[in-house]
Each structure stands twice: as C-alpha cells, then as structure tokens.
Amino acid sequence: xxxxxxxxxxxxxxxxxxxxxxxxxxxxxxxxxxxxxxxxxxxxxxxxxxxxxxxxxxxxxxxxxxxxxxxxxxxxxxxxxxxxxxxxxxxxxxxxxxxxxxxxxxxxxxxxxxxxxxxxxxx
Amino acid sequence: xxxxxxxxxxxxxxxxxxxxxxxxxxxxxxxxxxxxxxxxxxxxxxxxxxxxxxxxxxxxxxxxxxxxxxxxxxxxxxxxxxxxxxxxxxxxxxxxxxxxxxxxxxxxxxxxxxxxxxxxxxxxxxxxxxxxxxxxxxxxxxxxxxxxxxxxxxxxxxxxxxxxxxxxxxxxxxxxxxxxxxxxxxxxxxxxxxxxxxxxxxxxxxxxxxxx
Ligand SMILES: [Zn+2]
Numbered sequence: 215x216x217x218x219x220x221x222x223x224x225x226x227x228x229x230x231x232x233x234x235x236x237x238x239x240x241x242x243x244x245x246x247x248x249x250x251x252x253x254x255x256x257x258x259x260x261x262x263x264x265x266x267x268x269x270x271x272x273x274x275x276x277x278x279x280x281x282x283x284x285x286x287x288x289x290x291x292x293x294x295x296x297x298x299x300x301x302x303x304x305x306x307x308x309x310x311x312x313x314x315x316x317x318x319x320x321x322x323x324x325x326x327x328x329x330x331x332x333x334x335x336x337x
Numbered sequence: 338x339x340x341x342x343x344x345x346x347x348x349x350x351x352x353x354x355x356x357x358x359x360x361x362x363x364x365x366x367x368x369x370x371x372x373x374x375x376x377x378x379x380x381x382x383x384x385x386x387x388x389x390x391x392x393x394x395x396x397x398x399x400x401x402x403x404x405x406x407x408x409x410x411x412x413x414x415x416x417x418x419x420x421x422x423x424x425x426x427x428x429x430x431x432x433x434x435x436x437x438x439x440x441x442x443x444x445x446x447x448x449x450x451x452x453x454x455x456x457x458x459x460x461x462x463x464x465x466x467x468x469x470x471x472x473x474x475x476x477x478x479x480x481x482x483x484x485x486x487x488x489x490x491x492x493x494x495x496x497x498x499x500x501x502x503x504x505x506x507x508x509x510x511x512x513x514x515x516x517x518x519x520x521x522x523x524x525x526x527x528x529x530x531x532x533x534x535x536x537x538x539x540x541x542x543x544x545x546x547x548x549x
Contacts, residue, residue: 219412219432226443226481235445255387255410262389262448262487303410327421330414330436330443334468337440337477 215326218259218302221268223328225314227336233316236267239275242310242323249303256298257289268302277301340499346465348417351396356419360397360427369455372532373400376453376493377407379521379536388450391485393438393494394457396420398429404453405430412449414438439474444485451490452482458496458535462503475507479514489542492516494535511537 225234265284272280280301285291288298312321312328319336322329341350351359359365382388388409392400395413397420404411413429414436415421421433436442439461461478462471482492498504504520511518518537524530 215432215434218410222412222445222448223443224445226441252387252408252410254385255389258387258450259389262445264445325425327425327433327435330434330440331416332437332440 215307215323215328216303217268217271217305217307218263220271220307220312221263221302223312225317225319226330227314227317227319227332230314230317230319234314236264236271237312237314237321239271239307240311240313242275243308244275245306245308246300246304247306249299251296251299253295256295259302260284260288263302272301277305340459340497342460342463346416346463347394347460348419351417351420353419353422356397356417356423359420360399360423366399369399370403372455372495373403373453375523375532376400376455376495376534377403377409379493379534380451380453380491382451386450389448391444391449391452391482392431393452393454393482394460395424395429395431395433396455397423398427398431398433400453400455401429401431409450414442438478439469441477441481442485444481446484447487448485449490450487452486452492454492454494454496456495456497458494458507459498459503462499462506472506472510475510476514479511479516483515483539486539488540490539491518492537492539494537496533496535498533507535511535515540 223237225237269280269282279297285294288294306326307323308326310323344350390404390409390411392411392413395401395415401411401413411431413431414434416437418435421435424433461475464471516537516539521534521536523532
C-alpha cells in the first residue's frame with residue numbers, strides 16, 4: 215500500500231467516528247518502487263490529501279523530505295511535486311500494522327495488503 | 338449450472354484453485370476486461386483526467402489493468418485472499434485490501450473520483466452467515482461508498498441480477514444512501530451477451546464545476 219492510500223484511510227469500526235484518523239503506522243517495513251510521474255494526478259490529489267497528517271506520518275517513518283507546510287504554489291511547484299510523488303506514490307508499506315488512535319483497533323498489513331475485516335461486534 | 342453466489346461465500350468459491358482457474362482462463366479474462374472497459378467508459382470522466390478510482394471486488398486485478406491503461410490510479414479490495422494472492426503474483430499496480438464490502442469501507446470523505454465493480458454486487462444480496470442481513474450489508478456498503486466519492490463522481494456496477502426484486506432491493510438501498518441513477522442494459526436482446534450496469538451518481542458537482 216502506498217502512502218497516498220494510507221492518507222485516505224480512517225478507522226471504520228462501529229461507533230468509532232472521532233479521532234479515527236490518521237491510523238498510526240507501527241512496526242512497518244517500507245519499500246521504494248519507482249513509478250511514472252503524473253503531474254495532473256498529483257494536482258488532482260492535492261485537494262484531497264490531509265497534508266498535516268501526511269507530514270506527521272512521514273516523520274514517524276523517518277521520511278523527512280516534505281516541507282512542514284504545503285507551498286502556496288504547490289500545484290505548479292515542480293520540485294515539490296517531485297518530492298510528493300516520491301513520498302506518496304513510490305513509498306510502499308510492505309508489512310506492519312495500522313492502529314486506530316481512538317479505539318486501538320489493529321489493522322494488520324501483510325504482503326502490502328491491509329486486512330480491513332472486522333469482527334461481527336465491530337460492524 | 339447454478340449461480341456461483343448460491344454455492345458458497347465468495348472467499349470459498351474463489352479459493353486457491355478457482356482463483357487461478359478464473360484468472361488463467363483467457364475467455365473469462367477477455368470478458369472481464371471488456372466489462373471493465375465499459376464500466377470505465379460509463380464513469381464519464383473528462384478526457385485525459387487521471388482519477389483516483391476504487392475497484393470493489395478487484396479480484397486478481399484484471400479490471401485494475403484496464404483502469405491503469407486509461408491512466409488512472411486505483412485502489413481495490415476483495416474478500417477472497419486467494420484472489421489477492423494472484424493479484425500480487427501478477428504484480429497488480431493498485432493498492433490492495435482484504436475487505437468485505439458488506440462491512441462498509443474506511444475511506445475518508447471525497448477520496449475517489451469514481452468506482453467500478455465487475456460481477457460483485459449480486460454477492461451482497463446473499464446471507465452467507467446467520468449475522469448477514471443483505472439489506473443491512475447493502476446499506477453499509479452504499480452509505481460508506483457514497484461518502485468516499487467526491488460529489489459528482491459515479492459508481493458503475495456490472496452485475497448479474499437474479500430477478501427484478503433484487504434490482505429493486507439494490508436500487509432502493511443506493512437511493513436511500515443518497516445516490517441517484519439507473520440501470521444500463523447492453524445487448525438487451527441477446528440472452529448470452531446481455532449485460533447489466535448499475536450506474537450511480539454521488540450527488541451533483543459543486544456549482545456545475547469539476548472539483549480539481
Ligand atoms: Zn477506531
């Protein structure tokens with residue numbers, strides 16, 4: 215799973231509706247995989263990304279490349295888009311877990327695939 | 338031949354052997370790709386617009402390949418681990434999740450520019466466990482899907498409805514969750530080629546302008 219997708223996830227356990235984002239990454243193994251740069255796609259996603267959560271998540275993973283605040287000209291700032299591309303589209307979480315900051319539910323990631331299945335009482 | 342969704346839950350029907358067979362069969366793969374292509378077309382995204390697209394019941398990633406070819410970035414989930422394993426072997430380019438559509442989804446509001454789903458929706462009408470209530474599962478699915486789509490986005494479901502009641506049940510749930518839409522039937526006069534696409538619209542675009 216790429217970091218862009220992690221940024222779009224919140225906990226979906228029944229009744230867990232507040233403080234359920236971002237899911238905290240723990241014990242993760244990361245892998246870099248090259249991907250073709252697509253500026254239009256990045257521009258499309260700029261309005262959807264929760265930037266502060268992204269930066270905070272990255273810092274915990276020792277990824278320090280992103281500026282603390284999003285540049286005002288982000289959509290047309292080539293240098294920034296390059297970094298963003300590398301971080302959110304080329305960084306894959308291979309294994310580990312995502313822990314909900316609210317209800318502490320653990321979503322286990324194996325072979326890059328998070329297990330989002332819930333127990334009956336959590337639905 | 339009985340319908341696969343009447344035999345067992347999907348994660349059982351599409352277990353290891355069946356997952357490999359399903360993906361290895363070039364005729365099935367070609368039909369899947371054709372239906373995925375049609376679903377992407379029905380998404381009606383602006384020409385050259387690279388979207389972030391959800392594939393519900395992505396299986397081994399056949400429909401994801403079509404999304405990829407159209408320049409989209411995709412995320413898919415499936416309830417059958419064996420299918421996801423095949424997707425990994427095939428080096429699927431989308432992010433994969435092990436997930437049950439009937440339990441709802443965990444994506445933030447407005448995440449996706451569209452959603453496609455090939456041959457999955459009829460499975461949601463089953464009660465595979467005592468705790469499964471098809472209507473409740475459909476409602477959870479559609480309500481969380483509606484929220485995960487940006488306003489104005491579409492969700493296109495190719496599916497095999499069993500009868501009119503099933504279509505009404507599905508449509509009724511979708512509408513109660515905020516969707517508008519209807520059924521598109523391709524090749525209506527061919528018993529073999531006839532295909533159903535449920536086309537759902539998640540509200541209106543703000544001020545008639547595409548949100549960038
Ligand atoms: Zn939670």
